[in-house]
Amino acid sequence: MNQQATAAPLTPAAEARWGRSDTTWMLGLFGTAIGAGTLFLPINAGVGGFWPLLVLSLLAFPMTFFAHRGLTRFVLSGRDGADITGVVEEHFGKKAGTLITLLYFFAIFPILLIYSVALTNTVGSFLEHQLHVTPLPRAALAALLIVGLMIVVRCGEAVIVKVMSVLVYPFIAALVLLGLFLVPHWNGGILSTATEVPSASAFLHTLWLAIPVMVFSFNHSPIISAFAVDRQRAYGDQAERRCSQILSRAHALMVITVMFFVFSCVLVLSPAQLAEAKAQNLSILSYLANHFSNPTIAFAAPIIAVVAIAKSFLGHYIGASEGLRGLLNKRANSTPGKAQDRVVAVSMAVVCWAVATLNPSILGMIETLGGPVIAAILFLMPMYAIRRVPALRRYAGQCSNLFVVVVGLVSISALVYSLVQA
Secondary structure, three states: OOOOOOOOOOOHHHHHOOOHHHHHHHHHHHHHHOOHHHHOHHHHHHOOOHHHHHHHHHHHHHHHHHHHHHHHHHHHOOOOOOOHHHHHHHHHOHHHHHHHHHHHHHHHHHHHHHHHHHHHHHHHHHHHHHOOOOOOOHHHHHHHHHHHHHHHHHOOHHHHHHHHHHHHHHHHHHHHHHHHHHHHHOOOHHHHHOOOOOOHHHHHHHHHHHHHHHHHHOOOHHHHHHHHHHHHHHHHHHHHHHHHHHHHHHHHHHHHHHHHHHHHHHOOOOHHHHHHHHHHOOOHHHHHHHHHOOHHHHHHHHHHHHHHHHHHHHHHHHHHHHHHHHHHHHHOOOOOOHHHHHHHHHHHHHHHHHHHHHOOOOHHHHHHHHHHHHHHHHHHHHHHHHHHOHHHHHHOOOHHHHHHHHHHHHHHHHHHHHHHHO
8 A cells, every 4th residue: 555654774784683564564474374264274285185285284385485485576676666566567568567467456356355255254153153142234244344444454554564463463372272272182183094105196186286275375465565565665675685584484484383273183183074074164163163062162263263354354455455556557547646545445345345245155266266367476477577577587597486387387277177177
């Protein structure tokens, strides 16, 4: 949203120190990436058995870190203060800039709509079943929730990131505590498949379809542009080094926290039980609450989900609003400013409210359709730019570039295959 004042350049001594704003951004990146989808990750990643899950766990950090670092470098390669939509136009021309901005917006905005629906459903269910309170009519409840989130949004990008970083603390605590709660109940679970070595073709097929699940469980590309621009203001020429440091710490925190939670879950449940949870379309918390007949988990699940959805909504709003402003600037020749920000905020709030009220069932398909676009922007576009853009040529020839391209192609092909099969 770029409403934050430009920071004065830092002295060399200040550049070397890790600041509070760096911690805030680290947690903001975590908050955007790790949302309600984490509660489905043990099921989606574990249903294939022990060995694919182990390989995915080992690949989780490099897959996510190298890709997001590449996208961050791409944004930093543009003129000072330019977001991703401006950098694309600067490097690839106006037509390509408009096309990628359009795809960027329509890949991220549907996720925002999904969060709007999920938040309304979760809060309504919590009021009715856990608190035994008759919820407001759906339209009124959706309006109240969306307006509440938009109040945070209107406070500016800095406040959004701070709120997200605050919400991250209870979410991390909840994941760790739930993982620890399950430790006494570990019975081997998925380890029962460790003695069964799958054939190479079956293993590769399972891994191929599971890679996008892991990739998008840690995806925070919608907030990368705002992150890069803000750190560029703060650190100038040293922004790339500090951004890489923040990203590496954020991804380490993500992988350690989430994978501990995942393994704690799958060491309790067998692959057959995970498949049953997948067939019932339940989150892991809901399935565990039924499995243990535990009212504490049943009560905690919706609270954790609300926190997860709210912080992910805020992070994705930054990316979606950035894309919409980019489209307005390119197609309608509007002038960026407070008036445009108000138009964007009101328009997006109204659409989010309408979709949350209607509660359509097609949003999952929309999200699936947006997946290949996000993968292309996150994995392939920055690697293509490294070969084409002089400002990025210094990053050419790194082994991590080939790794990112391969993971991107695997993710896109698996998403398309899953979509065709569906």
